[in-house]
Amino acid sequence: MTIYTIGFTKKSASKFFDLLQHSGAKRVVDVRLNNVSQLAGFAKRDDLKYFLEKICGMEYVHQPLLAPTQDMLDEYKKNGGDWATYEARFVDLMEKRRIEREIPREEVIDGCLLCSEDKPHHCHRRIVAEYFQRHWGELDISHLS
Secondary structure, eight states: OEEEEEEOTTOOHHHHHHHHHTTOOOEEEEOOSOOOOGGGGGGSHHHHHHHIIIIIOOEEEEOGGGSOOHHHHIIIIITTOOHHHHHHHHHHHHHHHTHHHHSOHHHHTTEEEEESOSSSTTOHHHHHHHHHHHHHOSOEEEEOO
């Protein structure tokens, strides 16, 4: 059982969809708080849903329970917050939301968590994948880049 992750920033559409197409993922699980921004380009919600179906034969799911709050994002990104603090606050939020019980496993397993960050190191999609790995047991995590 695998959870894949991908970010769309710094990727052309062709690279992004090629990575997904060859990954083994069955669906994209969008974990962004804001998925309709003009800055998202080809990864804007409705366009992405269309492209995923037509290009990759994949389904699209938006899962806002797997996104941080706007306050958390603003503190980290706009106010220069500390990554370790952000990560701890986000893990606490996921625990309070009880995502391991609220999110269906079949939605995430063999799915690809999507957000905007290019690399997973300082991205909440990695934290989500690792959280599920801790709570659900044997899961492989594959970061597509």
